[in-house]
Amino acid sequence: MTFIEAKKMKFTCYERIVFVDKVSEDKIRFRIDQTKTKQNVTTFKCCYKFASRSIERDKEDIAITYTSCVPFENDTVTVLEEEVVIVSCIQKANKKTVFTYEDAYLILKKQYTEHLKLQVKEDAVIMKDNWNVLIVGMDTMSRARAHHSIPKTLRYMREHDWLDYQGYQKVGANTYPNIMAILTGKNYTEVSKACGMTMDNCQQLLIWNKFRDAGYVTAYGEDNLKLPDTFSTRHGFKTPPTDHYTRPFFLTGEHRIGNLVCTKSRPSAEHMLDYALQFAQEYKNDSFFGFFWINSYSHNLDNLPTLLENNLINFFENLRDVGTLDNTFVIFLSDHGIRFGKVRFQTEAYYEERLPMLFMWVPHAFRETYPEEYHILKLNQYRLTTPYDLHATLWDFMKMTTNWIDIVPPEACPECKSFTKEVSPNRTCADVQVSQKWCTCHNLTDATHDPAANRSLELAVAFVQNRSKSIKTAECTMCSPLILKTVLRQHSYRDGNNTYYVVAFMFSSGPGFEATVEHDGNNFNILPFTDPITSYNMKGYCVINKLDRPYCSCLKVSKCKKKNK
Numbered sequence: 423m424t425f426i427e428a429k430k431m432k433f434t435c436y437e438r439i440v441f442v443d444k445v446s447e448d449k450i451r452f453r454i455d456q457t458k459t460k461q462n463v464t465t466f467k468c469c470y471k472f473a474s475r476s477i478e479r480d481k482e483d484i485a486i487t488y489t490s491c492v493p494f495e496n497d498t499v500t501v502l503e504e505e506v507v508i509v510s511c512i513q514k515a516n517k518k519t520v521f522t523y524e525d526a527y528l529i530l531k532k533q534y535t536e537h538l539k540l541q542v543k544e545d546a547v548i549m550k551d552n553w554n555v556l557i558v559g560m561d562t563m564s565r566a567r568a569h570h571s572i573p574k575t576l577r578y579m580r581e582h583d584w585l586d587y588q589g590y591q592k593v594g595a596n597t598y599p600n601i602m603a604i605l606t607g608k609n610y611t612e613v614s615k616a617c618g619m620t621m622d623n624c625q626q627l628l629i630w631n632k633f634r635d636a637g638y639v640t641a642y643g644e645d646n647l648k649l650p651d652t653f654s655t656r657h658g659f660k661t662p663p664t665d666h667y668t669r670p671f672f673l674t675g676e677h678r679i680g681n682l683v684c685t686k687s688r689p690s691a692e693h694m695l696d697y698a699l700q701f702a703q704e705y706k707n708d709s710f711f712g713f714f715w716i717n718s719y720s721h722n723l724d725n726l727p728t729l730l731e732n733n734l735i736n737f738f739e740n741l742r743d744v745g746t747l748d749n750t751f752v753i754f755l756s757d758h759g760i761r762f763g764k765v766r767f768q769t770e771a772y773y774e775e776r777l778p779m780l781f782m783w784v785p786h787a788f789r790e791t792y793p794e795e796y797h798i799l800k801l802n803q804y805r806l807t808t809p810y811d812l813h814a815t816l817w818d819f820m821k822m823t824t825n826w827i828d829i830v831p832p833e834a835c836p837e838c839k840s841f842t843k844e845v846s847p848n849r850t851c852a853d854v855q856v857s858q859k860w861c862t863c864h865n866l867t868d869a870t871h872d873p874a875a876n877r878s879l880e881l882a883v884a885f886v887q888n889r890s891k892s893i894k895t896a897e898c899t900m901c902s903p904l905i906l907k908t909v910l911r912q913h914s915y916r917d918g919n920n921t922y923y924v925v926a927f928m929f930s931s932g933p934g935f936e937a938t939v940e941h942d943g944n945n946f947n948i949l950p951f952t953d954p955i956t957s958y959n960m961k962g963y964c965v966i967n968k969l970d971r972p973y974c975s976c977l978k979v980s981k982c983k984k985k986n987k
Contacts, residue, residue, distance in 0.1 A: 423770035425570040426763065428724045433680030438687040440468060440509045442527045445499060450507070450529060454496040459513055459521060466521075468511040469493045472504035473526075475662070475670050483658030486673045505531045506671045526686040528671040528693050530700035533639065551791065553823050554750040555633070555816060556702055556741075557713045558695075560730075561597060561721040564759030565590070565779040566770075571720075571727040575734045579754075579781050582738075585799060587841075589806045590780040591863075592758045593834075593856055595951060597652050600757040600778070601715075603809035604816075605629050607832030609855065621656045621663070629816050630664055633711035636824045640710070641701050643668030645690035646683045646717035647676060664713075666701060668694065676718075681726040683718035691716045691730055695737045702746040709823055710750075720756075723763050723957055738783075751819055752783035753812075766936070766955035767910045769866060772924060776862045780812070782841075795842040805845035806863060808854050810835035818842055858922060859938050859949045866913035869923060874941050875912045878923035881946055882937035886929075890973045898982035899964035901974035904929040926955060931975035 441453040452470065459466050469491035476485035491510060494500070506528060513521035565588065568576055579586070592600050599610040606613060606627045617624040625631060630640045642664040644651045653659065658669075671693065676685050683690045698714045719730040741747050756778035765771055782799070789796040810832040817829040818840035832838050835855040839845065846853075851861035869875035887904045895901060910926040921941045928934035934956040940947040954972035962971035 423566060423768055423774060424765075425567060426765050427571060427728070428681055428726045430726055430729070431680030433682060435679060435682060435684035435689055436687050438525060439523055440511065440525055442507055442509070442529065444502070444529055447532050448502050449499055450502050451497060451499045452494050452509070454511075456496075459523075465515070466511060466513045467493065468495075468509060468523075470500070471508050471510075473506040473508055473670055473674055474504045475667075480660075482660045483654070483669060484673070486670045502529060502531050505529055505666070506674065508674060524686060526671065526674045528668060528697045530666065530697060530704055532704045533665055551787075551822055552709055552749055553785070553788065553819050554638075554702070554706070554709060554746075555711045555753070555819055556698070556746075556750050557753045557755065558698065558737075559601075559713075559715040559754075560719065560727065560756050560779075561715065561717045562758065562760055563720050563727065563756035563779050564774045564777055566774045566777070567720075567727070567759060568756075568779040572731050572734065574731050576781075578735050578738065582742075582783075584754075585782045585784060585803055587780040587782070587803050587807055589804065590755075590778060591806060591808050591851070591854075591856055592776050592778055592860055593808055593810065594860070595758075595953065596761070597757045598655065600809055601652055603832075603834065604812050605713075607810060607813040607830070607834060609834035612834060617656055619657055620660070621653050621658060622660045625659070625661070625663060628663065629813065630711050630713060632817075633709075633820055634665070636709075636820055638709040638711045638820075639666075639705045640664035641666035641668075641698075641712040641714070643694050643697060643713075644715040644717065645672055645676070645685075645694050646721065647672050649717055649721060651717065652715065666712075668697060668714075681719075681724060681729060690718045692733055695733055699737060699740050699744075702741060702750065703744045706744070706746045706749070747783060747785060748787060749785055750783075751785065751788075753780065754782075755780040755812075761953070762955060762957045767926065767934070769911050769913060771955075772866060772913070772936075773862050776860050780807075792842075798844050799841050802841050802845045805847060806849045806851070806854065807841065807845060808835070808838060808856060810838040810854060811841060811845070814838055815840040815842065857949070858917065858940065859951070861917075864915040864917060866915055866924065869912045869914040872912070872914060872923075874921065874946075875914060875923045875925065878937075878939035878941065878946060879909060879912060879925045879927065881939060881948060882925050882935070882952060883927060885937070885948055885952055886935055886973060889970075893970045893974050894966040895964040895974065895976065896966065897984050898979050899976050900979055901965075902931055902977045904931065904933070904973075904975075906930075910934065922949075928956070932956060932961065933972055933975065935972075 439458045443451045445451050471491045472489045473486045509525045511523040593603050594600050594610050602613045634640045719725050720727045758778050759775040813832045890901045890904050893901050907930040908928045913924045923939045926936040936955050937952040938949045961975040964976035965971050965974050
């Protein structure tokens with residue numbers, strides 16, 4: 423398979439001048455590197471302020487509040503009131519401003535765990551073993567793309583005996599259903615019913631809350647909030663979802679520079695990895711569950727995962743050096759592969775898009791204490807696994823630390839099991855509730871000259887064309903007629919008595935799609951969903967419902983006058 427990554431644009435975030443060091447659990451020191459300021463100007467003045475979540479109703483997860491700005495000098499020490507610190511500096515000459523500087527810092531403020539112990543169930547008993555869980559995710563990273571784009575990271579993992587789950591299979595189209603399958607054990611339909619349009623409705627379903635109830639300190643972080651991020655389509659959280667929550671930091675302002683997404687002077691992902699390291703180090707002797715998700719180096723077509731390689735390797739090495747890996751399972755994973763762009767025109771992209779990466783570090787102490795379970799963990803690297811299995815695995819790790827509760831099997835897949843339980847080599851997608859649309863457990867056969875494939879193509883093209891015709895658009899606009907331009911690929915596979923045709927095609931106005939059509943005797947049935955495979959449609963600006971955007975190339979209607987409002 424040929425991967426087409428963005429070209430490296432030689433841009434960086436800007437240079438850091440003021441540094442903030444943590445000198446104790448609740449105190450920080452400011453350091454000013456005045457060699458990087460305008461020279462021969464003596465009036466360089468700075469102040470700091472803290473930022474936190476807004477307390478205004480319905481703005482809790484989309485806005486932040488600031489304290490007043492307090493002046494400071496080089497080597498000033500102050501109390502760390504909040505985890506987000508903003509520094510502003512100004513330099514004047516002859517009463518004119520010649521230089522300004524603003525920066526943001528994300529510094530972990532340790533919470534004392536007594537409040538967590540008070541909420542643990544009365545019959546909970548912390549076992550002798552204390553297994554922590556740290557999940558680090560990179561969006562849109564298939565296992566194949568990981569080998570192509572971050573090869574040094576994967577070589578590091580092989581050399582240090584990480585596990586590589588080669589048959590890890592996604593269960594939904596995009597980030598939300600795949601992440602929620604891990605966090606709740608539910609499928610998209612069940613999650614949508616439970617959560618509705620606000621994550622507050624389903625907070626208690628998220629497994630990090632189960633860990634918190636069992637006495638774990640919890641954290642969740644995600645960068646590149648303009649995407650939008652995983653939960654903002656459900657209007658986010660009115661109350662913080664975890665003990666530590668990074669969203670207020672990234673709300674201070676992210677901006678794109680070349681391949682990078684920066685929060686002030688540093689790439690957002692670097693802030694995230696540093697904070698995840700602080701979290702894992704501070705609580706390594708407690709029980710912790712951390713979930714950190716990086717979008718900014720891999721989600722969009724102008725991102726370049728290779729640029730994060732050295733930071734990833736340093737992060738994993740630092741975890742080892744501070745002793746966190748002694749009792750922590752680290753799971754490095756993704757939600758799916760590349761869903762849009764020219765990469766998707768290739769036959770192999772059918773598999774790439776459906777098989778995200780999943781690598782796991784297993785503590786040496788666990789390997790020695792549970793040799794049989796470790797043997798099975800290794801064996802399951804070569805078997806079909808899903809986010810539902812990973813959900814069961816997280817319950818299993820929690821159960822090994824506390825007797826708080828019996829393991830709850832994933833609701834969407836009661837037959838799914840922890841990675842520590844052997845998975846059958848004959849396991850099928852049907853066994854683990856993976857739909858035909860996403861299943862990769864078959865070989866695609868070229869069907870270019872198969873009459874049934876051509877019929878499937880005709881149905882899929884007509885389906886998209888009809889949807890485009892029914893789209894509601896803004897006044898004096900319409901969707902241009904979709905005319906088939908190119909057939910990118912036609913393949914088939916057998917499953918039971920049915921044949922399935924996978925067809926990909928493009929229209930003359932630009933959009934391309936992939937569809938799966940089930941052929942049962944004389945019947946043809948298009949499986950949900952027919953997916954756009956070309957990049958985000960900038961031509962679909964006129965649609966009323968943003969979900970219709972991939973299916974519309976907007977035209978202005980000639981001689982149309984808008985009605986006066």
